[in-house]
Amino acid sequence: MRYFLLSFLLFLSTGKILSQSLDYARDAVNILASDSLKGRGYVENGDKLAADFIRSEFEKFGLKSYNNSFYQELETSVNTFPDRQSVVINGKELEAGKDYLLDPGSPSLKGTFDVIPVTVDEILDNAKFVNKLRVSSGQLIAVQPFDKSDFTKEQNEQLNGVINFLKYHPQNPSKGTIILTNDKLTWAGSVRQNSNPTIIIHSDSLDGTLKSLKLDIKSSFIEKYTTQNVIGYVEGKNTDSTIVFIAHYDHLGMLGPQATFNGANDNASGTAMLLSLAKHYSENKPNYNTVFIAFGAEELGLIGSKYFTENPLFPLSEIKFLLNFDLAGTGDEGIQVVNGSVYKEKFDELVQINEVRDLLSNIKIRGAACNSDHCMFDQQDVPGFYIYTLGGIQAYHDVYDRPETLPLTEFEDYFKLIVEFISQQ
Numbered sequence: 001m002r003y004f005l006l007s008f009l010l011f012l013s014t015g016k017i018l019s020q021s022l023d024y025a026r027d028a029v030n031i032l033a034s035d036s037l038k039g040r041g042y043v044e045n046g047d048k049l050a051a052d053f054i055r056s057e058f059e060k061f062g063l064k065s066y067n068n069s070f071y072q073e074l075e076t077s078v079n080t081f082p083d084r085q086s087v088v089i090n091g092k093e094l095e096a097g098k099d100y101l102l103d104p105g106s107p108s109l110k111g112t113f114d115v116i117p118v119t120v121d122e123i124l125d126n127a128k129f130v131n132k133l134r135v136s137s138g139q140l141i142a143v144q145p146f147d148k149s150d151f152t153k154e155q156n157e158q159l160n161g162v163i164n165f166l167k168y169h170p171q172n173p174s175k176g177t178i179i180l181t182n183d184k185l186t187w188a189g190s191v192r193q194n195s196n197p198t199i200i201i202h203s204d205s206l207d208g209t210l211k212s213l214k215l216d217i218k219s220s221f222i223e224k225y226t227t228q229n230v231i232g233y234v235e236g237k238n239t240d241s242t243i244v245f246i247a248h249y250d251h252l253g254m255l256g257p258q259a260t261f262n263g264a265n266d267n268a269s270g271t272a273m274l275l276s277l278a279k280h281y282s283e284n285k286p287n288y289n290t291v292f293i294a295f296g297a298e299e300l301g302l303i304g305s306k307y308f309t310e311n312p313l314f315p316l317s318e319i320k321f322l323l324n325f326d327l328a329g330t331g332d333e334g335i336q337v338v339n340g341s342v343y344k345e346k347f348d349e350l351v352q353i354n355e356v357r358d359l360l361s362n363i364k365i366r367g368a369a370c371n372s373d374h375c376m377f378d379q380q381d382v383p384g385f386y387i388y389t390l391g392g393i394q395a396y397h398d399v400y401d402r403p404e405t406l407p408l409t410e411f412e413d414y415f416k417l418i419v420e421f422i423s424q425q
């Protein structure tokens with residue numbers, strides 16, 4: 001009876017904490033992924049606005065900082081698109097982000113150009129391709145849409161090689177490259193500026209034939225941009241070991257004022273998990289020192305986490321376990337655990353808690369993968385998992401990854417799973 005009463009009270013109190021955690025996470029996502037944070041990139045100080053919000057939350061929770069600052073500054077080069085872009089076909093202006101993207105390394109280009117189409121069959125035939133390249137000199141070369149599954153692995157490799165040549169090689173004689181595609185448009189960041197621009201156009205946005213293109217695309221390459229990681233910690237009951245939670249807060253920023261990449265799932269959601277845990281452990285003293293790191297410049301190639309692991313604020317050897325949250329906003333189909341098979345005992349603990357508490361529908365195991373910030377810690381032999389949620393929305397690295405469509409379906413259960421897992425360490 002007493003046991004029953006105790007668990008009933010625990011149930012009530014954790015229920016309250018958890019619904020508060022969902023409300024808090026929702027608010028945090030709405031702020032981090034709002035248009036006013038500019039896609040947390042390098043246009044209009046998006047990264048600094050986001051970092052400032054995280055810092056103020058850390059301060060509010062009473063987290064401690066290293067060296068009297070929650071910031072760890074670092075420098076990177078970055079290609080940015082602060083200005084309005086214009087891509088006009090047959091008198092119709094295309095919409096940035098929805099109809100087209102620019103390769104993130106694109107330089108500026110202005111003018112009206114003929115479009116020289118090149119088919120996949122021509123690309124796969126060296127003599128024909130070389131001839132097409134010659135004809136496209138000073139104009140735009142346009143790779144026609146194709147379905148990867150129609151080609152063998154070797155053919156796909158050859159196609160990729162040619163497309164990479166067109167995009168990145170200074171000896172491409174054309175003024176720029178157009179890639180016509182039937183696939184979803186997916187953007188990225190770039191620390192370089194290429195010699196020629198590439199415009200990726202979704203084939204649904206074309207009416208009629210593409211004979212010429214009127215362009216006014218503008219980019220701005222910044223050689224030395226100062227961005228920052230945001231780092232705070234809570235002292236534990238036991239101070240000889242450290243638990244580390246990480247999430248990148250940066251995203252892709254803007255493709256001119258017309259297209260903001262809000263990055264709700266990637267990774268306002270993971271940052272909200274980081275902040276929710278910071279709030280939780282500031283109110284409930286953890287067993288071990290617990291560090292919260294919001295990394296910058298992940299989308300530029302894990303630059304913030306690379307800098308941190310090269311310039312750690314405490315010995316990395318003290319880390320007992322690390323959890324990386326990147327894409328925490330769904331969970332309809334459970335979660336995927338990168339490094340699950342590397343740290344199989346820890347993975348089994350997670351599964352055990354999940355079964356006993358009946359939280360998520362599925363916990364999938366995966367090996368090592370260098371696809372987010374945990375990778376830099378993997379390389380230093382720091383034990384840890386990268387966890388991402390599965391199912392739900394398909395928006396990713398596009399203008400549709402917005403806060404109003406982010407479900408946060410399993411956020412509470414995911415949060416609960418993490419808190420219980422950490423309490424067993």
Ligand SMILES: [Zn+2]
Nearest residue numbers: 266267326327
């Ligand atoms: Zn991400």
